[in-house]
Amino acid sequence: MARIRASQDREAFAELFSHFGPRVKAFLMKSGSNMTMAEECTQDVMVTLWRKAHMFDPARASVSTWIFTIARNRRIDLIRKERRPEPDELTWGPEPEPEQAEALGLQQESAQLRDALATLPEKQRTLIQQAYFGDLTHSEIAANTGLPLGTIKSRIRLALERLRHAMK
């Protein structure tokens, strides 16, 4: 990502594309898009990534988090056909020379978070996955699984507690 940001490196972008393109497409399909829509929206996400590369701040978000937020917003825009109100930016964008230490710290935290997610009990992890990737509200998940809404909410709460604990 740094190479794309600094010198519009097409080779670096190709690596990003081959890793994230298929994952973004999978995310969109799980969120209720058909194959064609998911493909189109993913292409659009990739175009947006290239064009917004100068706005990426490695001290504020990991590459995968940044791509996730772009995919989420393009989905709302292109597939749900709604506007996505976003908070005002804190600054005028990333620092010209992002703090190496901050970016590194964030990378370590991201790895820690991935591990923590991977070690969640199966039932909790499934619900977190459905909460993010899936087109169902909590009440719809309740209706689908036959679990009471309270159980779903408390499982998600427990999962978040575990993640918080792991990130301390």
Place this chain on the structure above:
Amino acid sequence: MTDVKHHLTDDLLMSYAAGKLPEAFNLVVATHITLCDECRARLGAFEAIGGALLDEEDAVEMDANMGDIFAKIEATNSEIQVTPASTGVFPSALQDYVGGDLDAVKWRPVGMGVKQAILKTSKTATVRLLRIPAGAAMPDHGHHGTELTLVLKGAFKDEHDRFARGDIEVATEADHHTPIAEAGEDCICLSATDAPLKFRGLLPRIAQRFARI
């Protein structure tokens, strides 16, 4: 930055991060986060969960190759717009819906001195600006669904607490309250509901049909 005391729930922040909320709720959440550093930081954590899940996602092969993407990039000429942070009463996202800051709001009376302006969003939930005269009470009401009320100017009190600029009240079906605007200045709130409010008493109920609240 204001001294915000009442924050968003984990449930709302996670749903906003995941892109699952109705547009009307997204607007209230985005407006609160602009005014609240604590919730902005918490949102960052919820978005990081989305990023971590994306990394672990199974891959679905794409039809397009790099050449297709670069052809699209070259066909797109428009500049990426970066909206500067607002210096007015309303954050930028809200200004987009109003068509300007506080002075651009087209208020309509809803009775008892209260005024409102409904903002256009998708139909799954409703969002409106409310202007409650200093010292006046909102009609006594309970809730069917979830109601978010974010204070933008002035302050209100209910039976439990005080809410000033940046504070958000998250009310659910169990809550029943009578907010009163503090004396001194009119209270301006941004309020979203995913179900019509139920007013007690006959008169507000009729008014409700006309006012869409």
